[in-house]
Amino acid sequence: MIDGAVSGGLRLKALTKRFGSFTAAESVNLDIRRGEFLTLLGPSGSGKTTLLMMIAGFLDITEGDILLDGMSIAGMPPEKRNFGMVFQGYALFPHMSVRQNIAYPLDVRKRPKAEIEARVDEMLDLVQLQDFGHRLPGQLSGGQQQRVALARALCFAPPVLLLDEPLGALDKKLRVEVQDQLKDIHRRVGTTFIYVTHDQEEALSMSDRIVIMQKGRIEQVGTPEELYQKPRTRFAASFLGKSNFLTKDGALYALRPEKIDIAPKGAGQGPNRVSGTVRAMTYFGSVLKYDVTVPGMDEIEVDADAWRGGAPLAAGAEVDLSWSDAAAVRLERD
Amino acid sequence: MNGSPLRRIGTGWLLVLPFLALVVALFLGPIVNILWLSVTDPEPGLGNYAALVTSDNLVGILWTTIRICVITTAFSVIFGYSIAYAMVHVAQGSRNQMLSLLLVSFWISVLVRTFSWLMLLGRKGLVNETLVNIGIIAEPIEFMRNELGVLIGMVHYMIPYAVLPLLAVMQNIDGRVLSASRSLGATGQQTFWRVYLPLTRPGLVAASLLVFILSLGFYVTPAILGGGKVLMVAEYISVQILVTLRWGTAAMLAALMLFGVLALLFLMSRFMKLSTIFGGAKA
Ligand SMILES: Nc1ncnc2c1ncn2[C@@H]1O[C@H](COP(=O)(O)OP(=O)(O)OP(=O)(O)O)[C@@H](O)[C@H]1O
Ligand SMILES: [Mg+2]
Numbered sequence: 001m002i003d004g005a006v007s008g009g010l011r012l013k014a015l016t017k018r019f020g021s022f023t024a025a026e027s028v029n030l031d032i033r034r035g036e037f038l039t040l041l042g043p044s045g046s047g048k049t050t051l052l053m054m055i056a057g058f059l060d061i062t063e064g065d066i067l068l069d070g071m072s073i074a075g076m077p078p079e080k081r082n083f084g085m086v087f088q089g090y091a092l093f094p095h096m097s098v099r100q101n102i103a104y105p106l107d108v109r110k111r112p113k114a115e116i117e118a119r120v121d122e123m124l125d126l127v128q129l130q131d132f133g134h135r136l137p138g139q140l141s142g143g144q145q146q147r148v149a150l151a152r153a154l155c156f157a158p159p160v161l162l163l164d165e166p167l168g169a170l171d172k173k174l175r176v177e178v179q180d181q182l183k184d185i186h187r188r189v190g191t192t193f194i195y196v197t198h199d200q201e202e203a204l205s206m207s208d209r210i211v212i213m214q215k216g217r218i219e220q221v222g223t224p225e226e227l228y229q230k231p232r233t234r235f236a237a238s239f240l241g242k243s244n245f246l247t248k249d250g251a252l253y254a255l256r257p258e259k260i261d262i263a264p265k266g267a268g269q270g271p272n273r274v275s276g277t278v279r280a281m282t283y284f285g286s287v288l289k290y291d292v293t294v295p296g297m298d299e300i301e302v303d304a305d306a307w308r309g310g311a312p313l314a315a316g317a318e319v320d321l322s323w324s325d326a327a328a329v330r331l332e333r334d
Numbered sequence: 335m336n337g338s339p340l341r342r343i344g345t346g347w348l349l350v351l352p353f354l355a356l357v358v359a360l361f362l363g364p365i366v367n368i369l370w371l372s373v374t375d376p377e378p379g380l381g382n383y384a385a386l387v388t389s390d391n392l393v394g395i396l397w398t399t400i401r402i403c404v405i406t407t408a409f410s411v412i413f414g415y416s417i418a419y420a421m422v423h424v425a426q427g428s429r430n431q432m433l434s435l436l437l438v439s440f441w442i443s444v445l446v447r448t449f450s451w452l453m454l455l456g457r458k459g460l461v462n463e464t465l466v467n468i469g470i471i472a473e474p475i476e477f478m479r480n481e482l483g484v485l486i487g488m489v490h491y492m493i494p495y496a497v498l499p500l501l502a503v504m505q506n507i508d509g510r511v512l513s514a515s516r517s518l519g520a521t522g523q524q525t526f527w528r529v530y531l532p533l534t535r536p537g538l539v540a541a542s543l544l545v546f547i548l549s550l551g552f553y554v555t556p557a558i559l560g561g562g563k564v565l566m567v568a569e570y571i572s573v574q575i576l577v578t579l580r581w582g583t584a585a586m587l588a589a590l591m592l593f594g595v596l597a598l599l600f601l602m603s604r605f606m607k608l609s610t611i612f613g614g615a616k617a
Binding site: 092 | 535
């Protein structure tokens with residue numbers, strides 16, 4: 001660890017934000033643990049940025065409270081909170097060099113020159129931009145700018161780092177690369193990361209815990225595995241990964257496509273079985289995706305392992321679908 | 335459809351050619367004429383320009399002009415900056431109102447605006463009369479018929495010109511950059527001096543240039559509010575042409591102002607791209 005963060009536990013208590021009569025965040029209760037990588041995941045307009053801006057201090061709280069290590073910070077101006085923040089679009093200072101950008105938080109704190117220089121070098125190392133210190137932000141690629149923004153936000157060793165879709169502007173391949181770097185940096189600095197994204201894969205692969213949000217409310221909180229394996233609501237099940245929904249005995253169940261076995265008619269086995277017809281088959285390399293029409297049910301999506309699953313079944317084939325009892329997860333509400 | 339780009343450019347030129355000819359004839363023609371006059375009247379040679387070093391009178395006038403223009407520029411830009419800043423940060427509705435007021439002031443004739451200052455601040459103007467009547471002062475304050483009067487009138491006239499380029503630049507500033515500064519621990523003041531002001535520099539330069547260059551040619555305001563005591567180049571030129579009929583001197587001064595302005599633009603262009611200044615675009 002570079003900084004050995006000594007604080008950074010946050011508690012949101014019934015946090016509410018209203019814009020006029022519109023409620024952008026409604027009674028959000030959340031404990032954010034020191035040093036964890038917490039992701040706020042939700043569709044556009046679900047209140048992720050609103051929540052983050054309240055934590056950062058840029059938005060007034062309508063109701064509720066925010067505690068940092070037990071002390072209320074509601075009403076404290078953003079510059080007093082000492083939270084690092086990486087903005088959507090990076091928000092680098094265009095008139096300052098990379099070094100000056102990174103040094104800025106220490107500059108405004110009037111730290112000694114030598115200390116600043118040393119710290120900036122350390123940060124440039126951390127984000128692997130040693131050779132770019134004297135460039136202006138406009139002379140960097142998107143991925144490099146993103147790393148400068150990160151270095152600048154981490155430079156003053158904040159207990160909490162807030163990131164609002166920091167990878168939104170990068171292309172797919174670069175995203176994956178930067179995700180790994182970000183994860184690595186998180187491990188090394190030990191700062192609490194609060195990360196906003198609407199990309200479910202990003203959330204699954206990076207987070208210690210994920211908060212799924214919808215319409216300003218928390219839908220479910222948990223580790224990536226908990227959320228994937230035990231979604232509690234229809235929204236959680238369909239937003240994080242794909243899911244089929246079945247009703248049985250008046251209850252709603254979520255059934256992941258890869259947990260269904262597909263076999264030619266008559267060959268299916270297992271406690272839960274239905275018969276249907278393949279409407280379409282799509283080839284994804286490692287996975288074969290079948291859309292199966294089953295009389296009396298919604299269309300069921302099945303993901304079969306392309307290598308172990310046997311010969312592909314063509315559209316029109318009569319098939320049996322089966323799954324174990326544990327595969328179908330009973331949902332608490334719609 | 336087909337046809338080389340060159341050919342197309344050729345056709346384009348053909349289209350603008352008449353206007354180009356008009357501009358050359360009506361704009362460049364007189365300028366050349368003035369340059370010519372300045373070295374031929376009253377006799378061929380650089381005698382007119384030599385007067386710049388020999389005549390104390392001329393040097394004094396130039397000095398007064400530059401001093402007034404610099405002070406006018408400074409105050410106009412400072413006031414303009416505050417106004418533009420306010421306009422960017424108020425609600426959309428009020429901003430539109432402020433913008434209309436600003437534009438209205440462009441349409442009011444400089445003569446009208448100058449005389450209003452006389453009525454307001456003259457010896458028998460509203461302010462002095464009031465102050466004398468309620469006994470705060472015994473003698474009217476000399477606001478007008480001196481350099482102060484000229485400055486008041488000119489700054490007032492120039493402020494809208496300073497506001498527009500500043501407004502353009504300020505509207506282009508990304509608010510997230512300012513939020514970023516706050517989140518990194520900078521106070522509002524630090525954010526202003528270290529981030530906001532540098533980012534508005536192109537606007538400051540543009541506004542200063544614009545105001546300074548326009549001020550150089552000011553005629554009506556100094557003539558009326560200066561009460562004949564504050565002689566600036568433009569008024570002096572008109573005296574040379576209309577009264578003393580020394581057209582050579584007048585032409586020389588006109589040429590001097592022209593080259594002064596061009597030199598200023600050239601100097602500025604060495605430091606920053608003029609297009610970004612006048613385009614009001616990002617630095
Ligand atoms: N200043 C504001 N005034 C009124 N409504 C606002 C304001 N800011 C946000 N909202 C509304 O609050 C809701 C949540 O916005 P927010 O920006 O938090 O969404 P988000 O989850 O960050 O979405 P995205 O993924 O698109 O960034 C939206 O419906 C938005 O229109
Ligand atoms: Mg957002």
